[in-house]
Amino acid sequence: MKRAPVAVAALTLATLLAGCTGEEPATGEPTRSPAQAAWYESGERERREYCAxxxxxxxxxxxxxxxxxxxxxxxxxxxxxxxxxKDRC
Structure with missing residues (x-):
C-alpha cells in the first residue's frame, strides 16, 4: 500500500527535474518598448504626475x-x- 505514494512522489520529482534541466527558451525581441518599460518602472506617484x-x-x-x-x-x-x-491615462 505504501508503494503507490512513493512511486507517485518519485515520478513527480523526476518530471520536475526533467523540466528544470531543459534548455532555456530563446530570448526574442523585447516585449516592451523603452517608453513602456519606463512607465512600468515608474512609481504610482510618478504615473499620476505624468497623467496629470x-x-x-x-x-x-x-x-x-x-x-x-x-x-x-x-x-x-x-x-x-x-x-x-495616451494609452494608459
Missing amino acids: AYDANDPQRPISLPAHQSDQTDEEFADDFYEVL
Whole structure:
C-alpha cells in the first residue's frame, strides 16, 4: 500500500527535474518598448504626475520624461512615451 505514494512522489520529482534541466527558451525581441518599460518602472506617484500633465495638456506644465536607456533619440523616446500616456491615462 505504501508503494503507490512513493512511486507517485518519485515520478513527480523526476518530471520536475526533467523540466528544470531543459534548455532555456530563446530570448526574442523585447516585449516592451523603452517608453513602456519606463512607465512600468515608474512609481504610482510618478504615473499620476505624468497623467496629470498629460490631461492638463498645458505647454506651461510639460510632461517630465523619465530617465531611459535606449538607442532612441530623446525626441523618439518622447514621442513613444506620449503614446504610452495616451494609452494608459
